[in-house]
Amino acid sequence: xxxxxxxxxxxxxxxxxxxxxxxxxxxxxxxxxxxxxxxxxxxxxxxxxxxxxxxxxxxxxxxxxxxxxxxxxxxxxxxxxxxxxxxxxxxxxxxxxxxxxxxxxxxxxxxxxxxxxxxxxxxxxxxxxxxxxxxxxxxxxxxxxxxxxxxxxxxxxxxxxxxxxxxxxxxxxxxxxxxxxxxxxxxxxxxxxxxxxxxxxxxxxxxxxxxxxxxxxxxxxxxxxxxxxxxxxxxxxxxxxxx
Numbered sequence: 001x002x003x004x005x006x007x008x009x010x011x012x013x014x015x016x017x018x019x020x021x022x023x024x025x026x027x028x029x030x031x032x033x034x035x036x037x038x039x040x041x042x043x044x045x046x047x048x049x050x051x052x053x054x055x056x057x058x059x060x061x062x063x064x065x066x067x068x069x070x071x072x073x074x075x076x077x078x079x080x081x082x083x084x085x086x087x088x089x090x091x092x093x094x095x096x097x098x099x100x101x102x103x104x105x106x107x108x109x110x111x112x113x114x115x116x117x118x119x120x121x122x123x124x125x126x127x128x129x130x131x132x133x134x135x136x137x138x139x140x141x142x143x144x145x146x147x148x149x150x151x152x153x154x155x156x157x158x159x160x161x162x163x164x165x166x167x168x169x170x171x172x173x174x175x176x177x178x179x180x181x182x183x184x185x186x187x188x189x190x191x192x193x194x195x196x197x198x199x200x201x202x203x204x205x206x207x208x209x210x211x212x213x214x215x216x217x218x219x220x221x222x223x224x225x226x227x228x229x230x231x232x233x234x235x236x237x238x239x240x241x242x243x
Contacts (some may be wrong), residue, residue, distance in 0.1 A: 004057060051090050057085045060204050098122035101175070104167040109159045113142035116166045123174055128185070128195045134202040141209040142166065148216040160215060173201050 062071065062079045071079070076142045099107070099115045107115050117139045125131055145162070177185075177198045185194040192200075 047090055049108075054086050054090065058083050058086065067157050101171045106173055107167070109152060109163060110146075111148065112163060112167050114148040116170065117142050119171060120174070123178070126178060127174075128198070130199045131195075131202055134199060134206055138170075138202065138206045138209065141213065145209060145213050145216075148213065152216075158212075161181060165205065165212070170205055173205070174198075201223055 026215075058079060062075075065071065066075070069075075071122065098119045101119075104112065104115055104119060120135050120138065125134055127135065149159070149162065177194060180194045187193060
């Protein structure tokens with residue numbers, strides 16, 4: 001292979017890596033967007049179910065009362081107004097607030113990824129566009145990490161490391177950025193703007209969560225590999241010996 005061929009091959013490999021990274025980022029963004037839409041749809045569906053149930057109870061109560069006391073036109077209007085008020089009140093009721101930083105520091109380790117993801121989603125509108133993409137990727141990482149934490153004892157060193165990163169350092173870092181006055185966030189300081197500092201820090205956190213996930217999966221990977229070798233020795237070699 002000539003030097004030109006080698007350079008072409010290296011260029012192709014670099015383009016393949018860039019394309020793979022891009023697809024991964026786009027996939028994470030779409031998955032996170034899909035989760036947000038699903039949460040919104042679930043919230044709307046839950047509110048509709050509550051509205052229907054409460055309105056049905058009001059109608060039932062009005063029907064029972066009408067068996068003993070004639071409601072008349074004014075009673076009917078009162079029931080309609082009550083149903084309208086209940087419907088509007090439930091529809092406009094505020095959505096449950098995101099957990100506080102205190103909750104993230106104290107919540108059970110098994111629930112920490114979901115709580116952190118909700119907290120990050122609440123901070124999303126105040127962050128620059130590049131940071132929002134990283135928030136999506138971190139959300140996907142947290143979703144992957146969550147089942148592994150379900151098998152951890154909260155007193156294990158790995159649990160403390162996870163809590164320090166996503167329950168303490170991550171919220172503190174985002175809040176440090178939020179306290180910077182908006183006009184100064186794009187002003188360069190020490191060779192980097194606060195916006196760039198935020199993106200770099202979130203990217204580092206996203207990679208560290210990925211590394212934690214890999215470390216926690218190490219025992220499972222070793223077990224899978226050992227069992228695979230056992231199956232090969234047990235059945236493939238036995239099959240070869242019987243021929």
